[in-house]
Amino acid sequence: MTISHLLDELIHSTYYRDQVAWIERLPERAAQYAEPKQPLHPTLTSILEALDIRQLYTHQTMALDAVRAGGHVVIVTSTASGKTLCYNIPVLETILEHPGTRALYLFPTKALAQDQLKGLLRYREALPDLPLLAGTYDGDTPPNTRRKLRDEGNIILTNPDMLHQGIIPNHTRWGEFFSSLKYVVIDEIHAYRGIFGSNVANVIRRLTRICRHYGANPQFICCSATIANPQELAENLTGVPLTTITGDHDGSPKGPKSFVLWNPPHLDDSMVERRAANSDARDLMVELIRRRFPTIAFVRTRNGAELLYRYCQEGLQHHSPSLARSIRAYRSGYLPEERREIERQLFEGELLGVTSTSALELGIDVGSLSASLMVGYPGTISSTWQQAGRAGRGTEESLAILIAHNTPIDQYLMQNPKYFFGESPENAVIDPSNPYIVLGHLRCAARELPIGVEDETLFGEYAPAVLDILQESGQVRPLNGKWYWTGGGYPASDVSLRNINDNTYTIVDTTGDENQVIGSIDEIGAFTQTHTEAVYLHDAETYFVDNLDLAQRIAYIRKADVDYYTQSITEANIRVDQEEVQRKWNKTGVHFGDVTVTTTVYMFRKIKFGSRDSIGYGNLDLPPQDLQTNAVWLVPPLGTLKKVKEAGRLPVEGMLAIANVITEVIPLFSMCDVVDIGGTVDSSNTGVPTLFVYDKYPGGLGFAQKVYDIMEQVVEGCWTLIHACRCEGGCPSCVGSPVPIYVQHGPDTEIKGRIPDKEAALVILHDLLGKEPYIPKPVTHPRVSMVEVAALPEAPKREVKPLPESVELRIRQRVQGLKKK
Ligand SMILES: [Zn+2]
Numbered sequence: 001m002t003i004s005h006l007l008d009e010l011i012h013s014t015y016y017r018d019q020v021a022w023i024e025r026l027p028e029r030a031a032q033y034a035e036p037k038q039p040l041h042p043t044l045t046s047i048l049e050a051l052d053i054r055q056l057y058t059h060q061t062m063a064l065d066a067v068r069a070g071g072h073v074v075i076v077t078s079t080a081s082g083k084t085l086c087y088n089i090p091v092l093e094t095i096l097e098h099p100g101t102r103a104l105y106l107f108p109t110k111a112l113a114q115d116q117l118k119g120l121l122r123y124r125e126a127l128p129d130l131p132l133l134a135g136t137y138d139g140d141t142p143p144n145t146r147r148k149l150r151d152e153g154n155i156i157l158t159n160p161d162m163l164h165q166g167i168i169p170n171h172t173r174w175g176e177f178f179s180s181l182k183y184v185v186i187d188e189i190h191a192y193r194g195i196f197g198s199n200v201a202n203v204i205r206r207l208t209r210i211c212r213h214y215g216a217n218p219q220f221i222c223c224s225a226t227i228a229n230p231q232e233l234a235e236n237l238t239g240v241p242l243t244t245i246t247g248d249h250d251g252s253p254k255g256p257k258s259f260v261l262w263n264p265p266h267l268d269d270s271m272v273e274r275r276a277a278n279s280d281a282r283d284l285m286v287e288l289i290r291r292r293f294p295t296i297a298f299v300r301t302r303n304g305a306e307l308l309y310r311y312c313q314e315g316l317q318h319h320s321p322s323l324a325r326s327i328r329a330y331r332s333g334y335l336p337e338e339r340r341e342i343e344r345q346l347f348e349g350e351l352l353g354v355t356s357t358s359a360l361e362l363g364i365d366v367g368s369l370s371a372s373l374m375v376g377y378p379g380t381i382s383s384t385w386q387q388a389g390r391a392g393r394g395t396e397e398s399l400a401i402l403i404a405h406n407t408p409i410d411q412y413l414m415q416n417p418k419y420f421f422g423e424s425p426e427n428a429v430i431d432p433s434n435p436y437i438v439l440g441h442l443r444c445a446a447r448e449l450p451i452g453v454e455d456e457t458l459f460g461e462y463a464p465a466v467l468d469i470l471q472e473s474g475q476v477r478p479l480n481g482k483w484y485w486t487g488g489g490y491p492a493s494d495v496s497l498r499n500i501n502d503n504t505y506t507i508v509d510t511t512g513d514e515n516q517v518i519g520s521i522d523e524i525g526a527f528t529q530t531h532t533e534a535v536y537l538h539d540a541e542t543y544f545v546d547n548l549d550l551a552q553r554i555a556y557i558r559k560a561d562v563d564y565y566t567q568s569i570t571e572a573n574i575r576v577d578q579e580e581v582q583r584k585w586n587k588t589g590v591h592f593g594d595v596t597v598t599t600t601v602y603m604f605r606k607i608k609f610g611s612r613d614s615i616g617y618g619n620l621d622l623p624p625q626d627l628q629t630n631a632v633w634l635v636p637p638l639g640t641l642k643k644v645k646e647a648g649r650l651p652v653e654g655m656l657a658i659a660n661v662i663t664e665v666i667p668l669f670s671m672c673d674v675v676d677i678g679g680t681v682d683s684s685n686t687g688v689p690t691l692f693v694y695d696k697y698p699g700g701l702g703f704a705q706k707v708y709d710i711m712e713q714v715v716e717g718c719w720t721l722i723h724a725c726r727c728e729g730g731c732p733s734c735v736g737s738p739v740p741i742y743v744q745h746g747p748d749t750e751i752k753g754r755i756p757d758k759e760a761a762l763v764i765l766h767d768l769l770g771k772e773p774y775i776p777k778p779v780t781h782p783r784v785s786m787v788e789v790a791a792l793p794e795a796p797k798r799e800v801k802p803l804p805e806s807v808e809l810r811i812r813q814r815v816q817g818l819k820k821k
Helices: 003-012 042-050 058-068 084-097 110-126 143-152 160-179 194-213 230-238 277-290 302-317 336-347 381-388 408-415 417-421 435-448 453-459 463-472 523-529 638-646 651-668 703-709 711-724 758-768 805-820
Strands: 020-026 073-076 102-106 134-136 155-158 181-186 219-224 243-245 257-262 295-298 327-330 353-356 371-375 398-403 476-479 482-485 505-509 516-521 535-538 541-549 554-559 564-585 588-608 614-619 625-635 677-682 690-695
Touching: 003 257, 003 277, 003 398, 020 408, 020 417, 042 084, 042 110, 058 073, 058 084, 058 219, 058 243, 073 230, 084 102, 084 110, 084 181, 084 219, 102 160, 110 134, 110 155, 134 143, 143 160, 155 160, 160 181, 160 194, 160 435, 181 194, 181 230, 194 230, 194 435, 194 453, 219 230, 230 243, 257 417, 277 295, 277 302, 277 353, 277 371, 277 398, 302 327, 302 353, 302 541, 327 336, 371 381, 381 398, 408 417, 408 651, 408 711, 435 453, 435 463, 435 482, 435 805, 453 463, 463 476, 463 482, 463 805, 505 523, 516 523, 523 564, 523 588, 523 625, 535 554, 535 564, 564 625, 564 677, 564 690, 588 677, 588 690, 588 703, 588 805, 625 703, 625 711, 625 805, 638 651, 638 758, 651 677, 651 690, 651 711, 651 758, 690 703, 703 711, 711 758
Parallel strands: 073 219, 073 243, 102 155, 102 181, 134 155, 181 219, 257 398, 295 353, 295 371, 327 353, 371 398, 505 554
Antiparallel strands: 020 257, 476 482, 505 516, 535 541, 541 554, 564 588, 588 614, 588 625, 625 690, 677 690
16 A cells, blocks of 8 residues: 555545645756766765766856856755755865865754765765864864864864854964865754844854955855855855855655645634544554554653654554554654664664654754654744655655644645745844944954954944944054954853853753753743743753742752643733834835833743643732834824724724734744734824834844834735634634733723624725625624724924944943943
């Protein structure tokens, strides 16, 4: 039996009737080869032949030609398409021609760097004379090896943290390396987004400056998974223009694959609850393994991986005890030896199944599996393709099934397969010029090398203003047109690449005998995700927060087996500080600018995993927080609001519904988490209930900026999600949970205790999107308040100042704080 026969059988069984929302048949694709413009170096040809590579795929050839022509390149390819050859070939060729040449390879994790090193060493096994000394340079590298690599290594594999704290600040010891640095390879660039990406972009700028100092001008070779904006991301990251080689040129062969969107059925006629995704996953996995199809199942949490493993084992026990022994669970909590053992067993076909967290998604080769089950949407399209790509390496037939949870995003995907299988709409967003991020890197840069006037702009528009502040506080001093570091210390140790280092809280795990620091979180995150009694997810494990100590800035957490998660309930008031730009859209305007968001986290909701039922509330006593950030806002036209009122409904309830949905929808268009952005409705700036979406980081990180560009798509996404939900008058899977009755600060007391108004939201969305007018269901209870809609005031006039006053104040405070260290 082939896997497509099994799929047919499943689809046509009565039990599973109507559960397949979509099948995308991805056809078999033959390999496409191409000859480079100039033949390969003969030694390289013989090495490749020894490794059984006799021809290059189209995209590999294009990359080689582009790099040989001296350009910077970004290659966008699928999993297992042979992308590493795109950089290894030009690098090795250059090393063969000019043995002194050096290359720097950057990977987001140590594990990936180590896996790639294994690949490189195979070239030397094929030709022991190859003048190649490659090694990983990270926290695990012993001092002797470090020195040898630094002095003689021609390919150094490292990660951004090591580059930032270990390599660039000590560049004088690396003079030899930097002066002969010809290539900087940045693999998996889609991993560099948000705060991490914005910081890494600044590290790259520091690297570029150091290279220039040593007379080198390295070429960048970047690789990315499929995202909407690989070129934009690569250019923001490296600061140079690049040539893009898109997936259209991917010449690697592929076997046929059926990609199924699988939606568990409703449990009853109320159309609210669905059967748990985990239960369908177990049945499918047992079925696949019974027929001897090696299968991997991806789940979101470690707990989930263990549970599914136990269920499958029980299920298989009925058929054969030996089959039950042929599956394992795989997750990041296991010891490295255990994990290597499972990888080996999978690779050699000793195992038929594994249930895993995303730990197995990247890099590591596990051989050829027949099927990949994804229990719930993995969060981004590129992750989904990576997980689906775990099945069907080579040209064999394979199956991928995405099993939906009953959540807004999962259900959106089930209803909009074109979204998933069409062109990727996901944008990876970074903002290298965020002044809070630039501050840290300017301090590092000044200590590394005096900053010349021509370098200032390298660090973005706010860099000169930030340098002035650093001068006032005595950390830099100008001399002959250059800024010199006078601050002392080792500023690189003040900058973590994963935080905006403002009021950071430490997360301490008290589970074991000894307390263990497992991470840090900024203040906004601490209040919303690690408040007392919160359930915190870390490394796919659930933790209970015993206490958030505000004075010491520590969250004390411990491992806990809970079947719910928590969602903080916040109230946000927004003040528009400065509008930067606006544009007309249909009958309305979309605006973008600097805002101050005052947030109070006053309670939290407990939500059951899976069903998303609210199972309780808790009160919190936390002080309000001010956040200076960027926001995009959408002012509904007066005519639209009038229509809502004429239908007997409250505009603010419709806008609240849209605000709830929009924060769920945005991650479909921009690679961010729901925790990166906030959405709220506020009337105080415009006089009408205005929808605000803001970045939850000081200075903003580019999410709201991206939403400004693609507002139409995002609003269309909101409409699709609400429109497609089959509930009566709104439910937690579309317009959100009821506004809690305990709200103290909100102006709209009458809407408390009610689910936001789905019908009002649809009236507004139809009008905004220029669809035919929506006729709402008649109101059972009058919702209209007597408050008249005020006239829309003029948009505030734009004024230009070098650094927003509020930002400047914060930067000054922070600089003072750093000085005291
Ligand atoms: Zn609904």
